[in-house]
Amino acid sequence: MPKELLPIGNKPVIALLVDECLSVGIKDICFVISKGKESIPQFFYEDNEFEAELERRGKTDLLAELKRYNEVNFHVVYQDEQLGDGHAILQASEWVSSENIAVLFGDDLIVGDKGNGLEQMTKEMITDGVCVSLQDVPKEDVSRYGIVEVKETEDRLKEITSLVEKPKVEEAPSTLAIVGKFIVPKSLFDVLPEIGAGHGGEIRLVDAFISELGKTPIYGYVFEGERFDVGTPEGYKETVKILG
Numbered sequence: 001m002p003k004e005l006l007p008i009g010n011k012p013v014i015a016l017l018v019d020e021c022l023s024v025g026i027k028d029i030c031f032v033i034s035k036g037k038e039s040i041p042q043f044f045y046e047d048n049e050f051e052a053e054l055e056r057r058g059k060t061d062l063l064a065e066l067k068r069y070n071e072v073n074f075h076v077v078y079q080d081e082q083l084g085d086g087h088a089i090l091q092a093s094e095w096v097s098s099e100n101i102a103v104l105f106g107d108d109l110i111v112g113d114k115g116n117g118l119e120q121m122t123k124e125m126i127t128d129g130v131c132v133s134l135q136d137v138p139k140e141d142v143s144r145y146g147i148v149e150v151k152e153t154e155d156r157l158k159e160i161t162s163l164v165e166k167p168k169v170e171e172a173p174s175t176l177a178i179v180g181k182f183i184v185p186k187s188l189f190d191v192l193p194e195i196g197a198g199h200g201g202e203i204r205l206v207d208a209f210i211s212e213l214g215k216t217p218i219y220g221y222v223f224e225g226e227r228f229d230v231g232t233p234e235g236y237k238e239t240v241k242i243l244g
Contacts, residue, residue: 002037004106006236009244013230014040017104020116022068026102030075030092041076044069084202086192093189105180112225117181121221124157129217130209133181135227142169145177146206148220160218165206176220179227
């Protein structure tokens with residue numbers, strides 16, 4: 001089973017991410033998957049027989065929940081080689097038509113009183129640049145993330161002045177880490193092929209952001225609430241314990 005289909009309560013992880021998109025009015029969604037993960041989009045396909053059975057049993061709440069997905073335009077593209085998050089996004093380049101795109105990684109959930117990750121970010125929507133989600137992490141963990149330097153303000157939305165990928169603790173410009181939610185302009189699809197493969201032969205989003213510093217406004221939003229990383233057994237266990 002793909003980890004994106006592991007349950008959190010009565011929903012798989014991927015449904016929570018689709019719900020996050022729906023919460024801000026996004027109804028055009030593209031899954032970037034590898035071969036063998038077709039069960040991810042299949043979860044959302046309309047099943048008339050199943051819906052009729054739910055109606056027969058009087059499970060109207062569950063039926064209404066499933067019918068929301070019937071209004072979404074789902075699309076699927078394949079990433080045949082795992083060559084980085086930037087490479088994954090490039091597979092959807094022909095599908096993208098809007099000027100701004102939300103990018104959600106399958107591992108990250110954000111839950112808080114102010115809403116999910118996208119709800120918080122879109123309240124401070126940047127229409128002419130990049131907005132990334134930021135988390136203040138323990139100093140000893142900075143080498144696991146892309147770390148940013150920002151112009152200090154009291155606001156949660158901060159202008160980013162520099163980025164470094166997985167720095168040593170002593171070289172990190174801050175403890176503000178980029179986590180898996182982004183709003184990016186369509187123009188980024190022109191930048192990613194130009195930067196080419198970098199560290200480990202991967203095309204990475206962070207390298208595109210670094211190349212655009214000074215040319216494209218890049219902001220970070222320090223979210224409120226708690227982030228759950230369901231990409232590891234330990235993180236998934238903790239998420240189920242709290243949310244499930």
